[in-house]
Amino acid sequence: MMEQLSNAWKNVLDRKGFDYGLPIDISTHGAAIDRLITTLHYFMALLFIGWGIYLVYCLVRFRDREGHQADVSEKHFGVPKYLEMGIVIFEACLLVFFSYPVWAKLKTDFPDRANSLVVRVVAEQFAWNIHYPGRDGKFGKTSIDLIDGTNPVGLDREDADAKDDIVTINQLVVPVGKPVIVELSAKDVIHGFFLPVARVKHDAIPGMTFPLWFETKEVGEFQIACAQLCGVGHYKMMGQFLVKTPEDFEQWHLDEEKALTE
Amino acid sequence: MTHAEHTHSGHHEMPFWRKYIFSIDHKVIGLQYGITATFFLLFGFFLMILMRWQLAYPGVEIPFIGKALTETGALTPDLYNALGAMHGTIMIFLGVVPMAVGAFGNYLVPLQVGAQDMAFPKLNMMSYWVYFVGGVVMMSSFLMPGGAAASGWTSYPPLSVTANNAQTVWLLAMVFLITSSLLGSINTIVTAVQLRAKGLSFMRWPVHVWAQVATAFLLLLAFPPLEGAAVLQLVDRVFGSSFFLPSGLYIDGAKASVAGGGNPLLWQHLFWFLAHPEVYVLILPAVGVISEIISTNSRKPIYGYKTMVYSILFLGFMSFVVWAHHMFMTGMGVTLSSFFQATTMIISIPSVIILTTLLLTLWGASIRFTVPMLFALAFLPMFAIGGLTGLPLGLTASDIHLHDTYYVIGHFHYVVAPGTLFALMGGVYFWYPKITGRQMNQFLGKLHFWLSFVAINFVFMPMFLMGSKGVSRRLYDQTGYSHGAATQSWNVIMSTAAFVLLLAQIPFLYNMFTSWKWGKKVENDNPWEATTLEWAASSPPPHENFPTPVEVYREPYSYSPTSRKVRPQFSQQEA
């Protein structure tokens, strides 16, 4: 046991396998989020250290001792008032200039659907079903009555639009540099669609479909995580999040289409 | 004044079960709350130790007791989820709230306002026993086939509605606990407002009384919506309605056979309408306790008493209009999120003011490093960390990354564990001489403090690092994720620290029980030279607290400018 503990210490001190701070960011909007988080933490550290120094100073200077008398006169300090006002203004700035623009952009400034990859993500216990519209860009009809083990989203293959639709399980493949619009829903309980490296997170709530968007700027193999407790398999509800070059993506798409016709 | 003799004879006439079991004496009820809550706090802590073992050594058999829990001796994901849900529920609803409001509120508020008892003593007894029944019902869910409720303390539907029957028990227990809190809060408010001693105007209330009254209002007005929601979820589960179930659910490989048409977000709104004020229910009494300890042990008044009071009231008020910041990730639009971000930023202001006020009290003080003061002083930076880390969670943009990660866990645990719990432990050391007439052992107290202080930071600080990396909360085993595996070493350290923290409570418990009989006797009724009314009563106070009515002559926290003497509220002399 002690050995495991000392190994653990060695790992965290050597930063084996990770850096402190945020994970890498492969999205175009993530920088703004990271900037906010970093700024906030500098601000918090500054306040905390300031308070800390003050506290320690007080503890030393005003400790109870022989001949020391507390000063009970009604004092009024001006500094804290300015400090508090400063904090108010700073927080207001963070809200207006950092947080609001990001949220407004993500919620209202959607990329053009024609130039984006639109996918449906349907969460279930305990998997992520990814539904691609295929070449025609149109999702085929789906119905809850058609859902079974081989057809997790209930796609009606008889429908003309559905012929070229691709459905993958736990594998979200996107081309780098192209906006992705995700239509997020859930079949059973609430799940949390979380792409840590792309700074994307949203709850998938049954009975609702939420549009999200993001755009990647780096190729790589990453993970989809579940952020919301969804039951016994919550911890293993992970999917692959593959960002490919446009060429590789095209190849993958062709492979999937081929698999459909076979 | 023949009151005194009268009472003493009255005391002895009462049979044991009237005096200690079904007592209507607020002090006995306060102690009953305290003892029961201590049991639940330890039990909730113990559940977490089991979970921390699993997190540090996933799938490894738990030493000694593992085989008694499961076949393999390691936790199953099912059991892990159940322990998680029960840890949260027990700690909040059966541990900290009954301790802060039930024990401290019950014991101290009547004493601090100079009353002989609560306004409604029988109601007081009832609220304890309803709480007790709620606790028993909650614990009985461990005996249900399939284990205890496993949908998190938040019990989000549809997961909770489709969960096993233990969830029904959970909801029933919640109805009991809520009812108990409602009865208690009515009692606290009426007592504090109506039974004030002569001369005790509102602006002469100790900060602790203000904090308890504000808390009582929060419980009174925020809890009923959850009670309503719990009833709705019960009906969903027992009678098959669909308040929280939308149409088109597909669960367990089949279409759900319910009418549908409900909405899972309705539960979240009603739940957080309570659960956000609940955060302040946890913190406000702690602020009250801390104010008493800091003023007494720094030998000077609270800096800006009025500012403090207004901040507490404003905090309580604002806590009702920030709840949806827990729901930024549920499709919230720009307008609504801006509103809730703004209120969240606003609510941080009174918190900062309270902290500043307490810090400024130390300026020019004469600080006595007693055990309660150590806890109070530790509370300040810990509460600061807990409060500050709330900022990134309260802004939507940063919340995108941090929501539902370990960062959140670290944030609220800093507020509640080294925040509220430290304050309450300090409070136990502080008022122990009043309750028993004896002091707790100072050496054991300091040992308890330093071990706990170091260990608790090693438990919670790494959570911020893990959360920043994006490790989701409530994971049975995080090593499947690459970022989870990378930060797994922290789990080993945190779990070890949690175990040390558990060990650190042994001197505390030992101290608490042995000092009752063998602690050093206090020389007078006001051993800390404090200023508030409870120190006018004898130690321990008799059944009617003040055989001769007390009168209040001045504001609380008044000290002599020239000598090291105190000017208690109940003393006419200008020392």
Add this chain to the structure above:
Amino acid sequence: MASGHMSVEEVKKHTRIYWVIFSSLLLLTGVTVGISYIHLPFTYAVILALVVASTKASLVALYFMHLISEKAVIYFTLALTAFFFVFLIIIPWFIPWDFATH
């Protein structure tokens, strides 16, 4: 109300008011039921029903519950409750209906 010390005459005056309120409540009940038989457009029906119900409730609260002459501490409690009640009752409009799949 001025609890505690009221003369018998004062109480008698009160009791007369109670019966007047009772008749008004009966009348308003008739009105609201009557309106419901007209089947007005939904919005108007809601507004009218709520206006009548609020009037009735006010009469009960003001006269039967003596809120017309109550003490400040009660008013304070109720004002606080009313404020939070408003937030509670607008929750339905906080739900993002645009994204709901009917």
Add this chain to the structure above:
Amino acid sequence: MSVQIPYIDEPHPVTGVTNAKLGVWLFLASEVMLFGALFSALITLRLGVNDWPHGYDILNVPLATLNTVVLIFSSVTVVMAWASLKMQNLSRFRTYMVLTILCSFIFLAVKAVEYGHKFEHGISPATSNFYAIYFVITGLHGLHIIGGIIVNAYLLGPGSRMWKTQPERFTGRIECAGLYWHFVDLVWIFLFPILYLL
């Protein structure tokens, strides 16, 4: 008992109310929030579906109207019971209290007929969310009625012995019971149009 709690029969000189009165109002404040949550749920459910039925199509409006009248009448009788005590008339108090309790039983009986009618047709909370919220709100309201009957019956029976020893305190109790009863009436005043008439 030597513990003395002040202001149980006379109002506090500063706040102007007795302990019990403040307590009851605080309790009613929490009740407002409880029913508020349920009404909020009702609105949410209603906004969430397109085919919410009209109450007057599937519920029995005449019966509910009768109940409304009964409840309003009981509200008057309970306040008259209090006024009778104020006029030192215990026997008239008894008459009004008996009337109040009688009204409560009529209300419950009518409710039982209504429920029975629904159950006969196999209607339950699982049928639809309209019925679900209908059963929950009216059921909870019914429980409040039963609670009121217990309190009022106690005050009419064994509780009234207090009149001899502490008339002021007893009158205060009747006032508090009345406040609660008016609140139960008040809930119905909103519940009736919202569930039955819209």
